[in-house]
Amino acid sequence: MSKTLSKPIETIFDAHRPLSQDKLLPVLIEVQKISGALSGETINLIAQAFNLSRAEVKATASFYSDFTDAPRSLPNVQNCQAEACQAMGARDLLAHLKDVWSEHYDIEVVYCLGHCACAPAIRLNGCDHARLTVDRLNSVLKV
């Protein structure tokens, strides 16, 4: 168990004590945020701290799409592919992303960012861009 990993995680645990099961999701969210992933090792630490089985923690974490096993190596683009964005050309946007930008970005499909009145939308490293066209997408991704 690497010390550099467990130290900040201990701090998260401390902020949520006593570690009853209803604190599990907030803890998972914070750990994912600081470590960029929920590795097998981290899952072990969390299971121990909550006195839960590893399988229980894994089963919970794996249910949610926000959690990853390993940190992303490229900047993340979340591309909305839900209905309102589809109605405004989101599928073409995704095809373009895959064709042109997949070497530079980690492309993830999500369903609805809440910008459906200004579709289509993406979230680039946590920053949202709506009312997109292929040209606007290119200029957003270039910088």
Add this chain to the structure above:
Amino acid sequence: MTTTIFIARDSTAIAVGADGIAAQISAQCDQNQHPVQIARPGSRGMYWAEPLVEVEINGVRHGFGPVTSDAVAGLCDLICPLDRAPIDPKVFKQHPLYLGDLSHHAYLAAQQRLLFARAGLIDALDLTQYERLGGLRGLRRALASNSQSIIDQITESGLRGRGGAAFPAGIKLKAAAEAEGVNKYIVCNADEGDSGTFADRLLMEADPFQIIEGMLIAALATGATRGYVYLRSEYPLTASLFGQALVLAREHGLLGPSIYGSSHSFDIELRIGAGAYICGEETSLLESIEGRRPEVRSKPPLPVHHGLFNSPTVINNVLTLASMTSIMAEGAQAYHDLGAGTSRGTQPFQLAGNIRFGGVVEVPFGVSLRTLIEEFGGGTASGRPIKAVQTGGPLGKYLGVRQLDVPMTYEDLASAGGLLGHGGIVVFDDSVDMAQQARFAMAFCAAESCGKCTPCRIGSVRGVEILDRIKTGKNLEKEIKLLDELCVTMTDASLCAMGSMTPNPVLSALTIGPEDFGLPAGSRHPTES
């Protein structure tokens, strides 16, 4: 004199550039040496006009929008002229982006806003402004009355749940009030996963105290002492603003051991999801808060009896809880006077997708879908004819152009086979491929199924496969029959609406666009479309 300029601090406004426009205007005003104050309220929900810049002159807010960064310099010549030259609103008219005095703008003037009455007008985090525009009146009346009379008011108002199932809100409060249990909970469902919906988000960002006030009223009605707001993780700005509102509410004694000096105690915890559509389903949501794998629970027991931590729990949508504030403030009758049939009050409809004037339109139930799309929405954004409209989110049916005159009430939509749900309206023009939409509905179900029951978990995967085979055009008749049978199984044998209602968009897509499936036009249930 300092000029006040309003630019929304709102997730969508920011996604179309509001922060950049605010910074640019501020810099330009400095350069012009014109003293301005830039205020950042929530959005009015006229998203088509965002980034919307409002300048206040003699108490009138003049709007310009949507403002692009190229337009800022020209706009600043008018609204913050060089060396404090006087501002002349009469010349505003010449500006191509000028929208006039916003309080008289047709998009807003034709609405009847209860929930969104303050949105965009007040600083979302200023409790004094909230109170000045009618906030806290409902709570004061609730504090001065008792549990039974609050329940009576909510029941008599005819308020029904705005999250999807349209369950009468008064009955739920009553059941929770009568249920045995020391700790009772009010859970506010802000998971808002339906595509085409954003009213919860907008309200939480623009008028968060209204939701807190609504939860307090529900707490007084039931004797609950703790509340949770479950917010989807896709809304980080909402989380930040609502979290700040909770802190302020505690500081002002609105939340805590003694609400406004009374003997009632209530506090609210904000919980964030982690990317799962099914967590909007109420029992999955409870499992999620409890820290378990959020599979849907079988009912009974109902959450009002055995809900969060096995205690009596009221789960309501953001808009349902917020509506309780105006019902308590104005009385049940005033609310019940609005609407049609058993759909009482107002509904914030959300115009989305291929629509010219997308945004929130809050009007009494009973307005026709056509009025919403054509008169408020201005038709499609592309200018092409409409082919399909999906109401009520991803589990709602696609309606065809011949169904647009349906009055927007729970009953009328249901008899047209549609769904009102959370009030989302997603418009598609004639370039849509309905077979692709049907496939998406199955794929979405496969991706978001909680996996507890087979018809949903496996059926949706089989559905995608059948639709892929239909696309090849081989054995068409046999495959369509198989699809019909699969849909019957999913409808009849799924535990929750995720599995049982996915057939809605699938089969209605087939009705509206049989040609997209390789079938002759009008070949499917011609009477229905």
